């Protein structure tokens with residue numbers, strides 16, 4: 001297949017010609033005609049010709065607006081349900097875990113804010129889930145392929161119309177990579193742009209969407225990007241007794257989200273407004289606060305530092321400073337600016353911290369489901385109400401920490417509750433290893449007309465009261 005083979009596709013061919021060649025030909029012809037006959041026409045006509053040419057050229061070359069056509073969240077099978085009692089029983093039966101670890105698992109499970117209905121892959125039904133490569137691959141393929149199948153049906157897109165494929169998965173990075181498995185299964189075109197992100201933690205889903213946006217902004221109109229975000233839980237399993245590393249086994253669950261982005265508005269449900277990334281990896285404690293390592297016995301796992309909440313709060317503050325000027329009205333920007341100058345330039349130590357009111361900019365908030373303490377910390381940091389963080393708490397309750405996909409389950413929750421209206425603005429806030437905070441703003445063009453996806457069978461039971469810790 002040559003690099004032009006996709007142009008055999010009539011829609012692609014039409015878009016390429018309409019977007020690239022027609023504006024260029026119109027511009028060149030107009031300017032040439034104007035120059036050739038400039039003696040015969042008045043200066044005003046010449047000026048108009050130049051203006052028309054410039055406008056046409058600007059329209060052809062300006063960065064394009066990017067849209068979300070639709071998204072799908074992985075719906076786990078009821079067979080993969082993982083009650084807390086199963087995890088605890090396995091901990092009791094495990095020959096490797098000491099009493100302190102079993103007590104720790106029990107205590108954190110009770111305070112995790114999670115229900116009895118979260119999901120894991122079948123290998124977790126073993127007392128010690130030793131994950132081999134084929135099992136990790138099976139988990140990744142189950143989640144990724146079922147989501148893409150559903151997304152293709154939902155959006156009615158031909159696989160040959162996909163121009164960009166981006167996947168993100170932190171821990172499982174096989175050879176060939178997940179993008180190659182997708183290309184192999186769906187027989188995607190050879191000339192598409194393919195990117196596989198790994199090691200980037202739970203903010204990578206927002207990062208991947210931002211990357212797709214940047215690419216679509218400069219591609220021919222009508223280009224499409226498939227972005228697939230997941231985390232495989234099997235390879236994350238930690239066998240040892242280090243509590244900070246054990247937390248991952250307790251909080252993380254199976255999940256994923258697939259999204260179709262496009263630079264054509266046709267069929268789009270959301271407009272992608274902005275993306276802001278704040279990366280704190282230059283700071284040592286931020287760099288170490290989500291850290292893959294081996295414990296003293298050589299067991300591989302990822303340690304979550306007790307400082308994580310404070311670091312997440314600091315990273316969010318920096319992200320807010322960059323996001324505020326993009327989304328807030330001038331009055332709020334001015335108040336925030338006055339606070340920043342007072343605090344940082346004039347050193348007014350007793351000045352009360354000013355938290356911008358983001359309700360001026362967004363109607364809905366999708367905050368990464370790191371754990372109950374992470375959600376509490378962000379709620380406090382942004383001065384949000386319990387209603388604002390309800391999608392986050394309910395997603396944690398129903399599905400656990402699904403890493404990078406969790407913000408999409410929250411969007412699905414808001415839609416399933418019928419709360420998303422045309423013109424509503426959504427703020428997605430992802431946190432992840434690095435330490436990184438990636439935020440994205442979306443405007444709803446068309447809310448979902450039906451309740452489908454992961455909340456379909458249980459939305460009538462939500463919200464539930466999670467304030468009482470058992």
Ligand SMILES: CC(C)(COP(=O)(O)OP(=O)(O)OC[C@H]1O[C@@H](n2cnc3c(N)ncnc32)[C@H](O)[C@@H]1OP(=O)(O)O)[C@@H](O)C(=O)NCCC(=O)NCCSC(=O)CC(=O)O
Pocket residue numbers: 107108111112200201202203243244245247290304305306307308369370371372373374401403431432433
């Ligand atoms: C773990 C919790 C559910 C515990 O709930 P509470 O805070 O209500 O209870 P608590 O403070 O009494 O803590 C219960 C016990 O857990 C211990 N504990 C808490 N955090 C710990 C940590 N990071 N390492 C080791 N132990 C820890 C406490 O010391 C206590 O032990 P003892 O009983 O011995 O006193 C909560 O603290 C929480 O949500 N933590 C955030 C988890 C987290 O880091 N999530 C981010 C995942 S990474 C992610 O999503 C993004 C990404 O990076 O990619």
